[in-house]
Amino acid sequence: MKFESQAVAKPYFVFALLLFALQIVFGLIIGLQYVVGDFLFPYIPFNAARMVHTNLLIVWLLFGFMGAAYYLVPEEAGVELYSVKLAKILFWVFAAAGVLTVAGYLLVPYAKLAAFTKNEWFPTMGREFLEQPTIAKVGIVVVALGFLFNIGMTILQGRKTVINTVLITGLLGLALMFLFSFYNPENLALDKYFWWWVVHLWVEGVWELIMGSILAFVLIKTTGVDREVIEKWLYVIIAMALITGIIGTGHHYYWIGPKPYWLWLGSFFSALEPIPFFAMTVFAFNMVFKRRRNHPNRAALLWAMGTGVMAFLGAGVWGFLHTLAPVNYLTHGSQITAAHGHMAFYGAYAMINLTIISYAMPVLRGQGEAASPKAQVVEMWGFWLMTVSMVFITLFLTGAGILQVWLQRLPDASNALSFMDTMDQLAVFFWMREIAGVGFFIGLLCYFSSFFVGAKSTSTVAFNG
Amino acid sequence: MAEVFTKTAARNIYIGGSVFFILFFLGLTFETVRSMPTRDHRENLTESVARGKLLWEENNCIGCHSLMGEGAYFAPELGNVFQRRGMANEQAFKGFLKGWMDAQPLNVPGRRAMPQFNLNADEVNDLADFLIWTSNIDNNNWPPNIEG
Numbered sequence: 104m105k106f107e108s109q110a111v112a113k114p115y116f117v118f119a120l121l122l123f124a125l126q127i128v129f130g131l132i133i134g135l136q137y138v139v140g141d142f143l144f145p146y147i148p149f150n151a152a153r154m155v156h157t158n159l160l161i162v163w164l165l166f167g168f169m170g171a172a173y174y175l176v177p178e179e180a181g182v183e184l185y186s187v188k189l190a191k192i193l194f195w196v197f198a199a200a201g202v203l204t205v206a207g208y209l210l211v212p213y214a215k216l217a218a219f220t221k222n223e224w225f226p227t228m229g230r231e232f233l234e235q236p237t238i239a240k241v242g243i244v245v246v247a248l249g250f251l252f253n254i255g256m257t258i259l260q261g262r263k264t265v266i267n268t269v270l271i272t273g274l275l276g277l278a279l280m281f282l283f284s285f286y287n288p289e290n291l292a293l294d295k296y297f298w299w300w301v302v303h304l305w306v307e308g309v310w311e312l313i314m315g316s317i318l319a320f321v322l323i324k325t326t327g328v329d330r331e332v333i334e335k336w337l338y339v340i341i342a343m344a345l346i347t348g349i350i351g352t353g354h355h356y357y358w359i360g361p362k363p364y365w366l367w368l369g370s371f372f373s374a375l376e377p378i379p380f381f382a383m384t385v386f387a388f389n390m391v392f393k394r395r396r397n398h399p400n401r402a403a404l405l406w407a408m409g410t411g412v413m414a415f416l417g418a419g420v421w422g423f424l425h426t427l428a429p430v431n432y433l434t435h436g437s438q439i440t441a442a443h444g445h446m447a448f449y450g451a452y453a454m455i456n457l458t459i460i461s462y463a464m465p466v467l468r469g470q471g472e473a474a475s476p477k478a479q480v481v482e483m484w485g486f487w488l489m490t491v492s493m494v495f496i497t498l499f500l501t502g503a504g505i506l507q508v509w510l511q512r513l514p515d516a517s518n519a520l521s522f523m524d525t526m527d528q529l530a531v532f533f534w535m536r537e538i539a540g541v542g543f544f545i546g547l548l549c550y551f552s553s554f555f556v557g558a559k560s561t562s563t564v565a566f567n568g
Numbered sequence: 569m570a571e572v573f574t575k576t577a578a579r580n581i582y583i584g585g586s587v588f589f590i591l592f593f594l595g596l597t598f599e600t601v602r603s604m605p606t607r608d609h610r611e612n613l614t615e616s617v618a619r620g621k622l623l624w625e626e627n628n629c630i631g632c633h634s635l636m637g638e639g640a641y642f643a644p645e646l647g648n649v650f651q652r653r654g655m656a657n658e659q660a661f662k663g664f665l666k667g668w669m670d671a672q673p674l675n676v677p678g679r680r681a682m683p684q685f686n687l688n689a690d691e692v693n694d695l696a697d698f699l700i701w702t703s704n705i706d707n708n709n710w711p712p713n714i715e716g
């Protein structure tokens with residue numbers, strides 16, 4: 104570790120991974136409810152478990168981004184973090200808010216949680232991904248402000264590199280767009296229009312800046328390629344991301360109220376959105392081929408290349424698949440959407456977090472530049488099991504989606520199957536998805552165990568400390 | 569570096585491109601918000617519709633259902649349930665919805681189950697008004713057929 108204060112990243116990473124595990128457990132629960140409809144009913148209804156699954160995803164990704172920033176910003180800026188104490192306090196505030204929110208989802212009916220947190224004073228609850236009680240949303244904003252202040256001051260006091268500038272721009276954008284979660288008009292059409300300013304402008308906008316800068320950082324460190332080259336790539340990637348992704352928001356405006364010209368705008372610009380993701384793949388592979396050193400952390404390099412490929416497949420290919428308006432007319436809100444959502448979130452944002460965690464954890468745990476070769480082998484097993492399982496989850500959901508469109512959407516009204524009857528026809532795909540999900544979970548266990556093998560002397564000490 | 573495409577050029581494209589498209593997007597948003605009244609028919613957005621939306625949110629209906637194709641994909645689309653289950657007749661639909669909400673959970677073993685939300689008659693009426701209003705938003709004729 105170059106700077107003491109980087110150590111504060113560790114609890115963020117550890118907690119992120121714990122929430123990730125819990126996210127997958129709930130994924131398996133709702134995956135099973137898809138075929139065994141009354142599983143755990145009425146104790147954990149589908150909607151509650153789904154909220155836990157998706158909200159944990161977002162929260163662990165945010166923990167990971169924060170950990171990444173605490174780790175890489177001091178190193179890039181060449182100074183200690185502005186305030187380690189603030190970072191520690193915010194960790195506990197965010198962790199407490201997260202745990203309380205999830206406990207609320209599971210322990211009381213949602214309407215009770217809404218009443219208890221006085222949602223009627225300032226209604227923001229009950230919209231997909233933004234289900235948190237208003238007070239919890241305020242908590243997120245407070246944590247984000249404190250975090251941005253801390254990171255911002257660090258950068259101001261030190262070197263302003265392209266990487267840390269792009270990272271903080273992305274993080275500022277993340278916080279800024281989240282403010283739209285407080286805008287919830289009585290008019291559903293307007294509500295939906297601005298809801299996408301959080302969801303789409305996150306994953307197909309500012310988060311790409313965060314992802315690009317983390318990837319650039321890890322590639323500089325592990326390949327030793329000239330910073331100038333890497334920074335130029337980073338600019339190209341984020342330029343393409345924003346040029347295509349901002350108007351690309353239009354691919355969500357086809358069928359929720361806005362005028363038909365969005366069909367053209369959304370189709371055109373979002374069809375170009377795969378470009379930045381493709382650039383990231385080429386970037387990662389190029390830098391690895393041009394490497395000037397052989398970094399001992401081969402697992403981190405595998406994650407870095409893997410996130411390039413999987414983000415391109417999930418966001419680029421599976422996104423393109425259903426983004427043109429005539430296709431989206433048939434696939435909108437089907438299992439195709441779920442297929443894409445899974446591979447894109449995993450490939451881009453779960454994997455970029457696992458990349459920086461893989462790179463930073465050995466350093467944070469005092470193992471030197473890399474974990475033992477044995478631990479790395481186990482970690483790479485985790486990589487392959489999770490990634491291949493996710494490919495299968497995506498393929499099975501895509502199969503389900505195509506059949507759903509065929510049975511329910513394409514026929515005329517008198518021949519189309521109802522939604523519920525269609526679901527019965529898709530059961531075999533959902534069973535296979537669930538089996539692939541179990542594969543994913545085994546991969547996750549394998550990944551976790553890599554932290555405990557091969558380095559007995561240091562690992563236990565470091566993990567407790 | 570003696571290259572044609574320099575880092576500075578890349579940075580300028582990033583900054584220029586994003587500023588341009590942010591402004592373009594804000595302009596389009598302005599136009600969309602201004603033209604929305606003719607699309608969403610807000611003249612029919614009564615207090616009952618607004619209360620219905622709050623009920624929709626506070627019971628997390630979106631956690632299982634989709635509405636105009638957005639939400640979860642576990643249970644049927646409800647943006648057009650007024651046409652599907654109410655034959656686009658207000659009284660018929662309200663009657664259907666009250667019966668439906670009261671009957672939950674259906675308790676068919678193995679079938680996907682919908683919780684009992686304990687809504688009273690006024691609340692179900694508000695919820696119905698919200699769904700009726702929603703079904704009348706001009707959304708470029710989605711979904712393709714009545715099944716959603």
Ligand code: HEM
Pocket residue numbers: 231306307354355373374376377414417418419421422423424425426427431434435436437440443444445447448451452637638639
């Ligand atoms: C890493 C980046 C991305 C992530 C994490 C992501 C994730 C998601 C998620 C979770 C949804 C479902 C939202 C909902 O619940 O309603 C969605 C929808 C969608 N995404 Fe992406 N996406 C990404 C990139 C892309 C790209 C690059 C494209 C286009 C090339 C794209 C095209 C779409 C479309 C068209 C929909 C709407 C599907 C529908 O109509 O039901 N996405 N995305």
Ligand code: HEM
Pocket residue numbers: 127130131133134137153156157160440441444445448449453536537539540541543544639640641642
């Ligand atoms: C064991 C593995 C998993 C299973 C069985 C699973 C299952 C599910 C199910 C059943 C849904 C709800 C679909 C619906 O609304 O009807 C869902 C939603 C979602 N899951 Fe997973 N999941 C798993 C892993 C993951 C992973 C690893 C990620 C991301 C890193 C993820 C991200 C999401 C997202 C973003 C949604 C919302 C999708 C949308 O709105 O289109 N899941 N998952």
Ligand SMILES: [Fe+2]
Pocket residue numbers: 303307351352354355
């Ligand atoms: Fe999008």
